[in-house]
Structures are given as structure tokens and as C-alpha cells.
Amino acid sequence: MENLVPIGRFSKMTRLSIKALRRYDDLGILVPAIVDPSSSYRYYRPSQANRAEAIRMLRGLDMPLERIREVLDADDAEIVAKLLGEHRQILEERLESHGRMLAFIERLIERKEGVMPYDVQVKEVPEQPVATLRFHTSLGTIGAEVARAFATVGEAVGRAGTPMAGPPMLIMHDVIDEETEGDVEVAFPLAGPFETSGDVRHQAYPTTTVAWTVHRGPYDEVGPAYHTLTGWIQEHGHEIAGPPREVYLTDPQQVPDPADYVTEVQFPIA
Amino acid sequence: MENLVPIGRFSKMTRLSIKALRRYDDLGILVPAIVDPSSSYRYYRPSQANRAEAIRMLRGLDMPLERIREVLDADDAEIVAKLLGEHRQILEERLESHGRMLAFIERLIERKEGVMPYDVQVKEVPEQPVATLRFHTSLGTIGAEVARAFATVGEAVGRAGTPMAGPPMLIMHDVIDEETEGDVEVAFPLAGPFETSGDVRHQAYPTTTVAWTVHRGPYDEVGPAYHTLTGWIQEHGHEIAGPPREVYLTDPQQVPDPADYVTEVQFPIA
DNA sequence: CTTGACTCTCCCCTCGGGGGAGAGGCCAGG
DNA sequence: CCTGGCCTCTCCCCCGAGGGGAGAGTCAAG
Numbered sequence: 328m329e330n331l332v333p334i335g336r337f338s339k340m341t342r343l344s345i346k347a348l349r350r351y352d353d354l355g356i357l358v359p360a361i362v363d364p365s366s367s368y369r370y371y372r373p374s375q376a377n378r379a380e381a382i383r384m385l386r387g388l389d390m391p392l393e394r395i396r397e398v399l400d401a402d403d404a405e406i407v408a409k410l411l412g413e414h415r416q417i418l419e420e421r422l423e424s425h426g427r428m429l430a431f432i433e434r435l436i437e438r439k440e441g442v443m444p445y446d447v448q449v450k451e452v453p454e455q456p457v458a459t460l461r462f463h464t465s466l467g468t469i470g471a472e473v474a475r476a477f478a479t480v481g482e483a484v485g486r487a488g489t490p491m492a493g494p495p496m497l498i499m500h501d502v503i504d505e506e507t508e509g510d511v512e513v514a515f516p517l518a519g520p521f522e523t524s525g526d527v528r529h530q531a532y533p534t535t536t537v538a539w540t541v542h543r544g545p546y547d548e549v550g551p552a553y554h555t556l557t558g559w560i561q562e563h564g565h566e567i568a569g570p571p572r573e574v575y576l577t578d579p580q581q582v583p584d585p586a587d588y589v590t591e592v593q594f595p596i597a
Numbered sequence: 598m599e600n601l602v603p604i605g606r607f608s609k610m611t612r613l614s615i616k617a618l619r620r621y622d623d624l625g626i627l628v629p630a631i632v633d634p635s636s637s638y639r640y641y642r643p644s645q646a647n648r649a650e651a652i653r654m655l656r657g658l659d660m661p662l663e664r665i666r667e668v669l670d671a672d673d674a675e676i677v678a679k680l681l682g683e684h685r686q687i688l689e690e691r692l693e694s695h696g697r698m699l700a701f702i703e704r705l706i707e708r709k710e711g712v713m714p715y716d717v718q719v720k721e722v723p724e725q726p727v728a729t730l731r732f733h734t735s736l737g738t739i740g741a742e743v744a745r746a747f748a749t750v751g752e753a754v755g756r757a758g759t760p761m762a763g764p765p766m767l768i769m770h771d772v773i774d775e776e777t778e779g780d781v782e783v784a785f786p787l788a789g790p791f792e793t794s795g796d797v798r799h800q801a802y803p804t805t806t807v808a809w810t811v812h813r814g815p816y817d818e819v820g821p822a823y824h825t826l827t828g829w830i831q832e833h834g835h836e837i838a839g840p841p842r843e844v845y846l847t848d849p850q851q852v853p854d855p856a857d858y859v860t861e862v863q864f865p866i867a
Numbered sequence: 868c869t870t871g872a873c874t875c876t877c878c879c880c881t882c883g884g885g886g887g888a889g890a891g892g893c894c895a896g897g
Numbered sequence: 898c899c900t901g902g903c904c905t906c907t908c909c910c911c912c913g914a915g916g917g918g919a920g921a922g923t924c925a926a927g
Binding site: 333344386 | 913914915916923
Binding site for chain 1: 600610611612642643644645646647649650651654657658659678681682684685688689691692695696698699701702703705706818820821824825827828829831832
């Protein structure tokens with residue numbers, strides 16, 4: 328009538344390992360019907376295999392054991408549905424994140440010149456009149472603020488009817504990392520006259536010698552280009568002579584995929 | 598000239614935690630340029646930030662540290678491409694597996710009657726003449742062998758021109774699990790005369806009382822139905838009086854999605 | 868009674884770090 | 898020179914979900 332089975336046979340019935348069954352017992356998720364007090368042998372009722380099978384399924388979904396207990400101990404079907412829904416959310420996010428990883432590694436493989444293919448060169452940048460907007464920002468907001476600044480400067484230049492002499496730039500006046508803030512400056516090279524209007528000022532960048540390299544890919548991944556440049560400058564006995572600049576050779580409005588962005592990074596050197 | 602940075606500043610430069618940097622040092626993946634022998638302070642060269650950034654990227658792809666070391670220490674671009682390709686393979690598999698999990702949980706949520714909604718009933722199955730093929734198999738090969746047996750029996754019945762009286766069945770004469778093998782029997786109910794031909798024999802199943810339930814979903818997930826039935830039989834004071842049967846109410850040829858398969862599971866009881 | 872198969876608890880291992888303790892080092896100001 | 902406030906060091910424990918194995922006790926059949 329009782330017909331209890333020891334752990335080994337129960338393990339075969341349920342295709343759960345003995346180790347796993349013992350762990351579920353410890354955690355109170357699947358407690359044997361009877362534990363012999365003298366031998367500590369665990370004995371299960373065959374009907375418990377049902378719950379065990381449910382655990383196996385939910386583990387197959389990578390659900391944490393604590394969450395599984397909540398699901399199995401919920402008496403309300405609505406609670407079960409809610410928990411399953413939450414887990415689906417988690418699975419969806421992981422799926423998406425893995426999709427992004429896959430896309431990223433595809434890019435890494437495609438431009439197969441190694442992981443970090445930065446080619447550093449030196450050139451002289453001639454004097455250049457620009458329309459600039461300088462402002463203070465932090466790492467969290469820099470993306471949105473730069474975009475807004477580009478719009479502001481673009482509009483001012485457009486209103487003045489001044490033609491542009493090249494792609495727009497960003498000058499990093501301070502090192503901006505997780506907790507430090509600092510100034511950045513948006514600059515549009517000009518091919519004609521321009522009057523300072525409001526915050527958008529007319530200025531002339533002097534002739535400068537720069538060490539430069541080109542970064543291809545989304546803007547988030549520009550970090551290594553900076554490190555390559557600073558490392559190169561040191562190793563070649565130069566000195567950094569001013570704030571670095573980024574020149575945006577692609578227009579995000581016209582290039583839909585961030586993977587195809589091209590950015591030139593320059594460090595003035597002496 | 599040397600311009601070494603201690604771990605805290607290097608951590609900010611690379612956005613890698615101090616703990617992580619120390620670990621990479623221990624594993625020899627990113628060793629500081631100089632370690633002060635008296636204080637054990639780690640000092641990094643700024644140019645090492647490049648390698649650090651590469652580690653950060655590859656970790657972002659969930660690549661194991663050992664593999665990252667192989668990638669970074671490979672001098673051959675082909676080796677790098679091979680390692681990245683292997684990792685892409687892994688990512689693809691995980692993506693697929695997560696996709697399957699997501700599909701599974703969708704099904705679980707949709708049939709929202711709880712995780713294990715088996716409804717057990719008792720009925721009497723009338724005497725039934727059948728064409729059967731019995732054979733010995735193991736868990737690994739049962740799927741393919743049953744499919745072949747279905748084809749064999751179906752062909753024999755078709756050749757004899759005997760009409761069928763219902764959906765095909767499978768009788769599990771032995772418990773077949775991971776390491777035990779055993780007999781199963783494929784049976785087609787007949788609505789007309791049939792002569793034993795080769796291994797496909799004519800037989801009559803006697804009237805039987807069965808406890809039964811219906812499993813909806815892929816065949817792999819039929820386990821809980823069995824456990825529910827055996828548990829139910831014990832708890833209701835019956836005894837198992839013969840090998841269990843499965844009746845395939847859906848034809849896999851006509852139902853494309855295994856999630857829609859319907860299988861009736863029966864246990865003869867006394 | 869013996870033998871062989873089961874089962875018990877306990878401990879260490881995974882992987883990539885996070886958290887914190889307690890001790891020592893670095894640097895600037897007084 | 899000393900002190901205070903950071904910075905950094907090593908060492909240890911923790912996460913999840915078990916796997917592997919040691920050493921000892923138990924069960925059931927012959």
C-alpha cells in the first residue's frame with residue numbers, strides 16, 4: 328500500500344540525479360515521504376514523481392530552484408501564471424542579449440585583422456575656422472547632450488547659410504569617466520564667414536600635429552582607439568599637447584547600422 | 598617616460614573592476630608591467646589598457662577567461678578567427694536553446710491550468726482485434742524503431758486491405774529507462790479480417806478496465822502522465838494489472854507541431 | 868554470515884568575480 | 898617627522914546547481 332522507493336530507484340523513475348534529489352530535499356523543494364530516523368535513508372512515494380517531473384521541466388527552463396519552489400507551492404493559478412510570465416521575460420532578455428553578442432562576434436570575425444587593428448599615423452591638421460558649442464556634461468548624459476549640441480550648431484550654421492568645410496568634430500576637454508564630469512566641445516568646420524550667435528561661437532583652430540587612427544564600429548567601442556593612441560604616443564617618445572578630438576566621418580542619419588560608423592580619433596602631439 | 602598607473606586608476610581607465618584585474622593577473626591573462634616586490638603593488642603601463650579593453654569585449658561575449666587568453670596570445674590571425682568561430686558556434690547553440698525554452702514556457706503559460714493538469718478517469722476498453730509487431734528496444738533507439746514498426750504494420754494492414762478501427766497504439770511491456778532495455782508492441786486496431794504475415798501477427802486484446810489520461814504536447818514530455826496515473830492508481834487502492842498503453846490520437850504526418858500532439862495513456866487496473 | 872549493491876554525510880571543485888576583514892603603503896599637509 | 902585619509906595588499910567566504918569522491922553505514926539475497 329505504501330510502496331515506498333529508495334532514492335536510487337526514484338532517481339531512475341524521474342531521471343533526476345541522486346545528488347539533485349538530495350539537494351531538493353535540503354532546500355525543501357521535494358522532501359521524501361519518509362526518512363528513516365536510524366539510517367537517514369530517504370524513501371519517496373511514487374506519486375511524488377509527478378512533482379519531481381515538474382521540477383525537471385522547470386529546471387530545463389533554467390529557472391532557479393527558489394523560483395521553482397514558489398511556482399510549485401503556489402495554490403493560485405494566477406500566481407503561477409505571473410511567475411511563469413516573469414520567467415519568460417527573463418528568457419526573452421537573455422535571448423535578446425545573446426542575439427546581440429552573436430551580432431557582435433560576427434563583426435569581430437568579419438573584420439578579421441585581429442581583435443584590435445588600430446593603425447596609428449601622424450599628420451598635420453591645417454588651421455580651421457569652426458562654429459563651436461562647449462558645454463559641461465557627464466558620462467551618463469553625454470550621448471543625448473552631444474546629439475542636441477550637434478543639432479543646435481547645425482541649425483545656427485544653416486541659418487547663417489555658411490557652407491561646411493568637412494565633417495563635424497567633438498573635442499574632449501576633460502577626461503570623462505564613470506564619476507567625473509567635464510567639458511566637451513562640438514565643432515563644425517566652416518568654409519565661409521560666420522558670426523557668433525548665442526552660445527554658438529566662431530573660432531579658429533590653429534595648425535596642429537596629431538597622432539590619429541580610425542575607429543570602425545559603434546561609438547561605445549571607441550575606448551581601445553584612445554588607449555592605442557595614448558600608448559603609441561608614449562612609446563614613441565611624444566607628448567600629448569592638447570585635448571583629443573573625434574571626427575565623425577559617417578553621418579548617423581545616413582548610415583543606419585552603428586557597426587558601419589567610422590570615427591577618426593586625434594591626439595595633438597608635440 | 599614610464600608613467601605607470603596603480604590598479605585603481607587603471608580600473609577606471611578600463612572600466613574593469615579591481616577584483617577582476619587582480620584575477621586576470623593571477624590567471625596570467627593581464628599581468629601588470631611592474632609589481633613592486635616589497636609592497637606587492639601592481640603598476641600598469643597605460644598601453645596595457647588596450648589588452649584590457651579587448652578582455653572586456655570578449656567577456657561581454659561571455660567567453661571563458663581561458664579562451665580569452667588563447668585568443669589574445671595567438672599570434673596567428675587564423676587561429677584567432679578559428680577561436681572566434683568556435684565561440685560563435687557556442688553562442689548560436691545557446692541562442693537556439695534559449696529560443697526553445699521560450700517556446701516551451703509559452704506553451705506552459707498558454708495551457709494555464711497549472712503545470713500538471715492531468716485528469717485521470719476509469720473506463721472499460723472493449724475487446725479489440727489488432728495487428729501487432731512486438732520487438733525489443735532501448736531508450737536511445739525507441740523513437741526510430743517505433744516509427745519503423747508503425748510503417749511495417751501499416752504496410753501489412755494496407756496490403757491486406759483491412760480497414761482500421763481506431764488510432765494506433767503502443768504497448769510498453771517493460772519499463773525502459775536509461776540503461777534497461779525491454780519489449781514494446783505496436784498495435785493497429787482492426788475493423789476486418791487479417792492474417793498473420795511475417796512478424797506482424799493477428800491478435801485479440803481482451804476487454805480491459807483502464808485508468809487513463811490525456812497528454813497534450815511533444816512525446817518527450819509524456820513522463821508526468823505516467824507518474825500521475827501510477828500515483829492515482831495507488832492512492833485509489835487499485836492495482837496495475839498489465840503493461841501500459843499509449844494511444845496516438847493525432848497523426849504526426851498531419852499535425853506539424855509536436856506541441857499539438859495528443860496521446861492517451863492507459864494503465865490496465867484490477 | 869557474507870557479499871555486493873545502495874545510501875549516508877562531509878568535503879572540495881566548478882566560473883567569474885563581489886564583499887569584507889585586517890594589515891600595510893602612499894602621499895600631502897602641518 | 899608625524900599624522901590622516903585614501904589606496905592597495907592578501908586571505909577568506911559567498912553566489913547556483915550540483916559533480917566527484919572518501920569513508921562509513923545499510924539493505925537484501927544467497
